[in-house]
Amino acid sequence: MAIPPELAGATLTIDLAALVENWRMIAGQVSPAECGATIKADGYGCGAVEVARALWSAGCTTFFVALPMEGKQVRDALPEAVIYVLDGLFQGQSGFYIAHDLRPCLVSPCQLSEWADTTEGRHKAAIHVDTGINRLGFDRAQAEAVAGDANLIARAGLCLLMSHLASGDDEASCSNAIQRDAFAGLCELFPELPASLSNSPGTFLGSGFRHDLARPGVALYGGNPLANKPNPMQTVVSLMAAILQVRDVPIGEGVGYGATWQANRPSRIAIIGVGYADGLLRAMSWPAMHDGPAVVCIAGQMVPIVGRVSMDMITIDVTDIDPDKLTGSPKAELLGPNIQIDDWARWSGTLCYEILTSLGRRYAKVYSS
Numbered sequence: 001m002a003i004p005p006e007l008a009g010a011t012l013t014i015d016l017a018a019l020v021e022n023w024r025m026i027a028g029q030v031s032p033a034e035c036g037a038t039i040k041a042d043g044y045g046c047g048a049v050e051v052a053r054a055l056w057s058a059g060c061t062t063f064f065v066a067l068p069m070e071g072k073q074v075r076d077a078l079p080e081a082v083i084y085v086l087d088g089l090f091q092g093q094s095g096f097y098i099a100h101d102l103r104p105c106l107v108s109p110c111q112l113s114e115w116a117d118t119t120e121g122r123h124k125a126a127i128h129v130d131t132g133i134n135r136l137g138f139d140r141a142q143a144e145a146v147a148g149d150a151n152l153i154a155r156a157g158l159c160l161l162m163s164h165l166a167s168g169d170d171e172a173s174c175s176n177a178i179q180r181d182a183f184a185g186l187c188e189l190f191p192e193l194p195a196s197l198s199n200s201p202g203t204f205l206g207s208g209f210r211h212d213l214a215r216p217g218v219a220l221y222g223g224n225p226l227a228n229k230p231n232p233m234q235t236v237v238s239l240m241a242a243i244l245q246v247r248d249v250p251i252g253e254g255v256g257y258g259a260t261w262q263a264n265r266p267s268r269i270a271i272i273g274v275g276y277a278d279g280l281l282r283a284m285s286w287p288a289m290h291d292g293p294a295v296v297c298i299a300g301q302m303v304p305i306v307g308r309v310s311m312d313m314i315t316i317d318v319t320d321i322d323p324d325k326l327t328g329s330p331k332a333e334l335l336g337p338n339i340q341i342d343d344w345a346r347w348s349g350t351l352c353y354e355i356l357t358s359l360g361r362r363y364a365k366v367y368s369s
């Protein structure tokens with residue numbers, strides 16, 4: 001059941017227009033290659049079906065999910081989309097992929113023969129080759145064996161050669177060129193197959209990474225695809241919360257569990273109904289792990305989260321905000337134009353990927369377009 005904003009601790013807004021803009025920007029920079037979209041983990045927490053529909057309307061026709069059930073969910077919404085399952089073919093489950101027209105990204109000779117034997121060339125699949133991340137995929141020798149067997153390629157319905165970058169977000173990493181060259185060698189082995197190497201960061205690494213199809217994920221949702229550079233993407237996710245109470249805290253008193261923050265002046269503390277159960281990680285507590293405290297934005301001012309993040313609440317030091325601005329129930333921006341998912345990631349010692357996929361389930365959720 002949808003949660004009404006007036007009864008939720010906070011409202012999460014997903015800006016589908018910004019999402020589409022982000023996809024168009026990446027599509028432009030990989031052109032003439034095709035630009036797909038990675039929408040695993042419920043569209044990085046933004047809603048796989050809503051995201052897929054918005055991108056489909058903008059002209060995106062190829063989608064990547066991790067799991068077969070995620071693929072079915074997208075298939076039910078988009079009967080004509082091309083859907084790849086990145087985690088491969090689950091043993092004995094070819095029937096499920098066929099029934100829902102899902103293309104497995106085959107990761108081993110064993111998966112390839114299972115798919116070939118059940119489909120006999122009637123259904124398509126990708127072959128995923130490992131070029132250095134040492135996660136899923138055929139190794140070079142296994143790929144060579146397939147490349148020499150035209151009959152097997154046809155029986156498995158191979159229609160895409162893919163690999164995945166380990167350090168695409170670090171332009172300076174030498175592993176990018178190593179993987180690019182290894183993948184180029186594989187493309188020569190399979191000259192008839194369209195190829196795909198780039199995730200979001202890869203689309204920024206230049207023409208050697210573009211091939212025929214890009215698979216951006218995080219950048220579509222507003223995450224910064226480039227480490228240590230300004231974020232070129234538009235903000236997609238915003239989170240606005242009401243203040244539940246404002247209280248005065250005398251000098252010397254502590255706030256929250258363990259009293260990890262103490263008032264060193266007469267203070268005013270605002271309480272907001274969002275906590276670690278909502279994906280605002282406890283690592284964002286005071287004392288701050290990283291460069292200064294986590295902040296929220298109230299009445300145009302950045303104010304720090306003080307004390308521990310609890311399950312359902314955070315406490316904010318609003319002493320420096322003009323009290324007049326706190327009357328009339330102002331909303332606090334927890335995420336939005338002033339506070340990015342990458343800021344939350346920095347404050348909690350993680351990545352924006354984890355922030356997005358941890359977004360809570362008890363927000364009021366609104367899609368704008």
Ligand SMILES: *Cc1c(COP(=O)(O)O)cnc(C)c1O
Nearest residue numbers: 038086164199200215216217218
């Ligand atoms: C998750 C994933 C992507 C998308 O990566 P982003 O960094 O979010 O753009 C692309 N390809 C594979 C194989 C993935 O697992």
